[in-house]
Amino acid sequence: MSVSTPTHRPTHRPTAGVPAPGAPADPAARRLPNALAEQVALRLDVAVTALARFLTRWSVPALRVALGLVFLGFGVLKFFPGASPAEQIAGRTVETLTLGLVPAATAVVLVAVMETFIGLTLVSGRLLRVGLVVLAVAMVGILSPVALFGDELFGHGMTLLGQYVLKDVVLVAGAAVVASCALGARLRLEA
Numbered sequence: 238m239s240v241s242t243p244t245h246r247p248t249h250r251p252t253a254g255v256p257a258p259g260a261p262a263d264p265a266a267r268r269l270p271n272a273l274a275e276q277v278a279l280r281l282d283v284a285v286t287a288l289a290r291f292l293t294r295w296s297v298p299a300l301r302v303a304l305g306l307v308f309l310g311f312g313v314l315k316f317f318p319g320a321s322p323a324e325q326i327a328g329r330t331v332e333t334l335t336l337g338l339v340p341a342a343t344a345v346v347l348v349a350v351m352e353t354f355i356g357l358t359l360v361s362g363r364l365l366r367v368g369l370v371v372l373a374v375a376m377v378g379i380l381s382p383v384a385l386f387g388d389e390l391f392g393h394g395m396t397l398l399g400q401y402v403l404k405d406v407v408l409v410a411g412a413a414v415v416a417s418c419a420l421g422a423r424l425r426l427e428a
Contacts, residue, residue, distance in 0.1 A: 286426075293424045301359050301415045304408065308372075309356025315349035323401060330381050351375050359415070369416045376412065379405045 314321035321327075327348045328341030339347065351371055358368025382390060382402045390399030418424075 289426055293426055297414060297418045297424065300411050301362070301365075301418075304411045304415060305356045305359025305361075307356070307408065308352045309360060312349050312352025312354075312356055315345050315352065322398070326382050326386070326398060326402070327378075330378055330385060333385055334378060334381060348375075348378070365419050369412070369419055372412050372416075376405075376409055380409070 311321065311323070315324055315327065318324070324345050325341075328345045331339055331344030331348060332341045335344075352375065355368050355372045355375060358364045358371075380402075390396055390402055395403070
């Protein structure tokens, strides 16, 4: 006795847009994902271009104002004895840099005046070049504790005061960007 395999073919109704197994793919169905991908890519490109234009226009002014607010805040705090965590290091640094000619108490007031002036020029945009020159001078003093008192700041691991001084590297970089634009450099989009 022999057993034969049935030879009937199953009936298959393809789902809309999905070809039956073995059937040729519909060219229109293949173009649909490509067209969708192109639309998404085009919209993404438009959004990225708009964002680039916005950042080109507003990033440096925003950096200038933010930097100004930081300096204004730090400067004003130094006018109130005991309010600034950097009061002692600022006084010691200026006193050391001037070889003791400027006492620490006077140095803190000078630093407060400088930082407040720098902050006001950066926030307002007025006397900006003068403020940037004062900022360049202040940066020498601001970063000096790393060289003068490095063992106290970083001797047995990084202290909180060491972190406070080290963050000034970011202020220097931000100030360099603001200064370059104030002196004529411009951000521009590449064509």
